Amino acid sequence: xxxxxxxxxxxxxxxxxxxxxxxxxxxxxxxxxxxxxxxxxxxxxxxxxxxxxxxxxxxxxxxxxxxxxxxxxxxxxxxxxxxxxxxxxxxxxxxxxxxxxxxxxxxxxxxxxxxxxxxxxxxxxxxxxxxxxxxxxxxxxxxxxxxxxxxxxxxxxxxxxxxxxxxxxxxxxxxxxxxxxxxxxxxxxxxxxxxxxxxxxxxxxxxxxxxxxxxxxxxx
Amino acid sequence: xxxxxxxxxxxxxxxxxxxxxxxxxxxxxxxxxxxxxxxxxxxxxxxxxxxxxxxxxxxxxxxxxxxxxxxxxxxxxxxxxxxxxxxxxxxxxxxxxxxxxxxxxxxxxxxxxxxxxxxxxxxxxxxxxxxxxxxxxxxxxxxxxxxxxxxxxxxxxxxxxxxxxxxxxxxxxxxxxxxxxxxxxxxxxxxxxxxxxxxxxxxx
Amino acid sequence: xxxxxxxxxxxxxxxxxxxxxxxxxxxxxxxxxxxxxxxxxxxxxxxxxxxxxxxxxxxxxxxxxxxxxxxxxxxxxxxxxxxxxxxxxxxxxxxxxxxxxxxxxxxxxxxxxxxxxxxxxxxxxxxxxxxxxxxxxxxxxxxxxxxxxxxxxxxxxxxxxxxxxxxxxxxxxxxxxxxxxxxxxxxxxxxxxxxxxxxxxxxxxxxxxxxxxxxxxxxxxxxxxxxxxxxxx
Numbered sequence: 227x228x229x230x231x232x233x234x235x236x237x238x239x240x241x242x243x244x245x246x247x248x249x250x251x252x253x254x255x256x257x258x259x260x261x262x263x264x265x266x267x268x269x270x271x272x273x274x275x276x277x278x279x280x281x282x283x284x285x286x287x288x289x290x291x292x293x294x295x296x297x298x299x300x301x302x303x304x305x306x307x308x309x310x311x312x313x314x315x316x317x318x319x320x321x322x323x324x325x326x327x328x329x330x331x332x333x334x335x336x337x338x339x340x341x342x343x344x345x346x347x348x349x350x351x352x353x354x355x356x357x358x359x360x361x362x363x364x365x366x367x368x369x370x371x372x373x374x375x376x377x378x379x380x381x382x383x384x385x386x387x388x389x390x391x392x393x394x395x396x397x398x399x400x401x402x403x404x405x406x407x408x409x410x411x412x413x414x415x416x417x418x419x420x421x422x423x424x425x426x427x428x429x430x431x432x433x434x435x436x437x438x439x440x441x442x443x444x445x446x
Numbered sequence: 447x448x449x450x451x452x453x454x455x456x457x458x459x460x461x462x463x464x465x466x467x468x469x470x471x472x473x474x475x476x477x478x479x480x481x482x483x484x485x486x487x488x489x490x491x492x493x494x495x496x497x498x499x500x501x502x503x504x505x506x507x508x509x510x511x512x513x514x515x516x517x518x519x520x521x522x523x524x525x526x527x528x529x530x531x532x533x534x535x536x537x538x539x540x541x542x543x544x545x546x547x548x549x550x551x552x553x554x555x556x557x558x559x560x561x562x563x564x565x566x567x568x569x570x571x572x573x574x575x576x577x578x579x580x581x582x583x584x585x586x587x588x589x590x591x592x593x594x595x596x597x598x599x600x601x602x603x604x605x606x607x608x609x610x611x612x613x614x615x616x617x618x619x620x621x622x623x624x625x626x627x628x629x630x631x632x633x634x635x636x637x638x639x640x641x642x643x644x645x646x647x648x649x650x
Numbered sequence: 651x652x653x654x655x656x657x658x659x660x661x662x663x664x665x666x667x668x669x670x671x672x673x674x675x676x677x678x679x680x681x682x683x684x685x686x687x688x689x690x691x692x693x694x695x696x697x698x699x700x701x702x703x704x705x706x707x708x709x710x711x712x713x714x715x716x717x718x719x720x721x722x723x724x725x726x727x728x729x730x731x732x733x734x735x736x737x738x739x740x741x742x743x744x745x746x747x748x749x750x751x752x753x754x755x756x757x758x759x760x761x762x763x764x765x766x767x768x769x770x771x772x773x774x775x776x777x778x779x780x781x782x783x784x785x786x787x788x789x790x791x792x793x794x795x796x797x798x799x800x801x802x803x804x805x806x807x808x809x810x811x812x813x814x815x816x817x818x819x820x821x822x823x824x825x826x827x828x829x830x831x832x833x834x835x836x837x838x839x840x841x842x843x844x845x846x847x848x849x850x851x852x853x854x855x856x857x858x859x860x861x862x863x864x865x866x867x868x869x870x871x872x873x874x875x876x877x878x879x880x881x882x883x
Contacts, residue, residue, distance in 0.1 A: 229547075229550075230548055233544065233547040233548055234548075237533070237536070237540075237544050240535075240536060240540065241533055241535050241536060244535045244536070245535045303531055303533070303534060304529055304530075304531040305531050305532070305533060307492070307497050307529055307530055308530050308531060308532065310496075310497050311495060311496070311497060311520060311523065311525055311530070312520060312545050312548050312549065313520075313548050314517070314520075372806060373806075376786070376799055376802060376803060377786075377789075379790075379795060379799055380786065380789040380790050380795075380799065381789065381790055381791040381792075381795075382788075382789040382790075382791075383789065384789070386785065386786065386789050389781075389782050389785050390782045390785075390786060390803065392778065392782075393775050393778040393779045393782055393807065393810075394806065394807065394810055396775060396778075397775075397810065397813055397814065397818065400771065400818065401818075424813075424818075427813070428810075428813055431809055431810065431813065432809070432810065435805070435806055435809040435810075436806070439802045439805060439806055442723050442798060442801070442802050443798070443799065443802055445499060446498060446499050446794065446795065446798065457794070458792055459791075459792055459793050460793075460876070460880070501726075501794075
């Protein structure tokens with residue numbers, strides 16, 4: 227099982243980092259989102275509460291642009307049948323999920339410091355911010371990966387990915403904003419407020435459900 | 447080794463693509479599927495190789511008297527077809543190592559060397575697949591299908607995209623496979639039919 | 651008993667519909683003239699007799715649709731998928747009623763139609779999920795794929811909805827009144843209010859089940875005709 231996941235994951239890594247087209251576009255898109263948000267605020271002083279919301283808008287938009295690629299590319303290059311022939315569904319889902327998690331983590335490692343730099347403010351509780359973003363990262367990747375698998379099988383895709391994943395990902399965003407607000411404003415606040423518990427619970431629910439449902443998407 | 451197909455049905459919306467298809471193939475008794483374009487040959491090949499699930503009917507794979515369980519099936523099946531693409535950005539060697547890893551092939555490097563020599567691609571193993579000509583891609587697909595040494599081989603349009611030498615090579619291969627493995631291929635080329643012990647015509 | 655039921659099927663059906671009509675009429679009249687106002691509450695709180703039952707039916711429709719989706723994935727019978735879609739179609743209707751009545755009440759009580767109270771957020775998410783469900787359906791060509799994919803989406807959404815109903819309101823303080831589900835698990839209504847409320851709940855549920863049943867019969871009928879057509883071909 228882990229052996230298969232690893233081989234599949236390695237294949238995706240190799241593929242993506244060889245033709246960097248998709249990855250580059252995804253990174254540029256998040257930078258563009260960040261720029262748009264930053265430019266529209268300009269040099270106005272805004273409250274930490276609004277900053278928290280803006281940060282999560284940038285995070286969620288980046289995630290929405292990043293996740294659908296991993297399954298779409300298999301359909302578009304007609305390699306989905308190849309994959310179906312040689313691998314089992316569960317390792318496929320796990321490897322794709324792993325890839326999306328890694329991709330978003332890398333994105334966040336660029337965006338979050340840039341965000342803090344651009345808006346020039348102090349994070350009062352850094353560990354809480356990082357923990358909430360990390361848990362959010364996993365939740366977004368779980369929901370995003372399963373919806374990506376779903377729309378890859380649809381015949382007319384269009385903006386379907388955003389439409390389908392938004393309601394599923396919104397809880398992560400709502401709780402994430404709340405956690406970021408605490409982290410931005412309260413020094414010495416606890417590391418595990420109820421937001422963290424909620425994020426963790428949601429991650430577990432989303433990941434388990436996705437893993438169980440993937441079989442039905444992948445095999446017709 | 448035996449392959450038994452019982453009363454397969456498959457619909458797309460309200461149109462039947464496969465309607466009541468049954469046949470048996472065994473080692474040494476190869477099957478050719480013929481029929482006009484759009485008759486469901488490709489769907490049938492996909493159903494046989496477990497890519498598409500039939501609406502009704504069964505496909506049994508057995509060795510001796512034991513039926514191969516579904517989860518183990520995919521390592522017994524090799525497929526060559528125009529819709530089965532390899533990863534274009536990766537080299538041929540990486541593609542082959544990928545399938546070798548998933549099918550747990552021992553000494554993958556040696557096997558690749560041997561197969562590459564057989565299909566005449568040994569000098570091109572470390573080139574990205576998108577730089578291949580369509581004939582070379584077809585040969586590579588045969589290598590890909592043979593990596594795990596499958597017992598069941600399904601081939602859709604065996605000689606498409608191949609030059610004369612390539613066709614001769616495929617014919618040698620088919621002649622050998624029909625003795626060693628369970629072979630089912632879909633074709634509309636008259637000369638291909640020579641390698642079939644039985645012809646099943648697919649009409650929907 | 652069964653024989654009696656079979657013999658008088660038509661008559662009983664008419665009586666049931668008449669009963670439902672009378673019940674819902676009584677609820678409307680009762681909500682305005684029979685139920686008293688609890689202490690300190692304003693006239694606009696009477697919306698609760700329509701808002702809460704509609705919300706309940708929204709969730710019920712969602713539940714039933716998820717159930718049919720699960721059954722579809724197990725049995726692969728397209729009629730089950732049609733049932734799931736039918737339940738969702740009705741659900742979206744009730745969801746709209748809930749959202750609109752809620753917004754009206756919020757305007758009267760909180761001064762704004764919409765202020766992202768956790769309860770408003772959850773009903774809005776439900777509306778989004780319903781809408782997404784139908785846009786997914788219209789994006790898939792093959793009926794089996796459509797059934798399979800929308801069933802999966804339905805179940806995925808189903809797994810996330812409890813989070814909204816139970817967890818988010820605990821993190822964020824909601825100003826939404828909870829006449830039924832509150833921490834002390836106490837019912838804050840007097841007997842007359844409760845009578846109207848429970849009748850309304852029953853009436854809304856019956857109305858929904860009746861409409862769903864009509865839709866199911868239509869689906870069965872058209873499936874039947876399709877079969878005949880196929881044989882004819």
